[in-house]
Amino acid sequence: MSQDPAELDPALLLRELAREKFARRAAEDLLEQKSLQLYQRNLELEREIATRRDTEAALRHQAAALVRSNSDLEQFAYVASHDLQAPLRTISGFSQLLVRRNAALLDAESQEFLQFIDDGTKRLHTLIQDLLAFSRVSRSTLTPAAVKLQDVVTAVCDQLRLSLEAASAVVDAAGLPEVLADNTQMSLLFQNLIDNAVKFRRKDVPPQVRIRGAREDSHWHLVVEDNGIGIPAEHAERVFTIFQRLHRETEYAGTGIGLPICKKIVERRGGTIEAAAADGHPGTAFHIRFPVLPPPQ
Secondary structure, three states, rough: OOOOOOOOOOOHHHHHHHHHHHHHHHHHHHHHHHHHOOOHHHHHHHHHHHHHHHHHHHHHHHHHHHHHHHHHHHHHHHHHHHHHHHHHHHHHHHHHHHHHHHHHHHHHHHHHHHHHHHHHHHHHHHHHHHHHHHHHHOOOOOOOEEEEEEHHHHHHHHHHHHHHOOOOOEEOOOOOEEEEEEEEHHHHHHHHHHHHHHOOOOOOOOOEEEEEEEEOOEEEEEEEEOOOOOOHHHHHHHHHHOOOOOOOOOOOOOOOHHHHHHHHHHOOOOOOEEEEEEEOOOOOEEEEEEEOOOOOO
16 A cells, blocks of 8 residues: 655655755766766867878878989989990990000000900999889889789790809799789899899809799789898898998999899889798798789879
């Protein structure tokens, strides 16, 4: 049987009312506190968004400036290299003419001096050709098509046949995939890597180059492994910087442009190239990875 409201204790009702007011006030205070925290957090987020927007704008500006700078440098390298060829041919031609006409009249020291000139012009000619090749990598228009890497390596070995035979080098390439890429740049990539393996071989050890490739999810993974002198781990990134050489030219000839060309080719294809120790023997393994589908140009 319910109790008659009239018979309720007024003091009890007042206490219940006070508790309700206290609970309502506490809830309102908590809501106000949470609203203030939310407002402050919104202000912080707005500041973070503004800062991130400014940072992204600065990064875009720097990236655009870097692209312009690289383009200017490549243009300069191309023009300078192209314009240097004419005076270089003049120096080389007249020095050779001088040797042919006056060899009998020159003493041993003079003939040695002319030989220095001839050697210097040959090295400069090689450097100019490599610079032109480096600048052409970025200047050329890519034409992706189905490229059988097995055929590419075979053609490259035919081009390098004389140097391969002279060094008793063996190139082992089997089961290479067909990829979407620019045939010319893929040829230049393998040409530089194979030539590098022959050039930086160990004394009295015939060069051996092993090339493999397979698909890994959405990427191709190619490995070009040699049995040469190897690359110290601390210099694994440095070798891809233009003109960076680990050895004196008297020890190993070269201009320090071959591997930077390889890096630029792979990066234009949207990939990466890394140098690591060969697996289980002295030498270097170059790991090349790039997407199955070429990036938009």
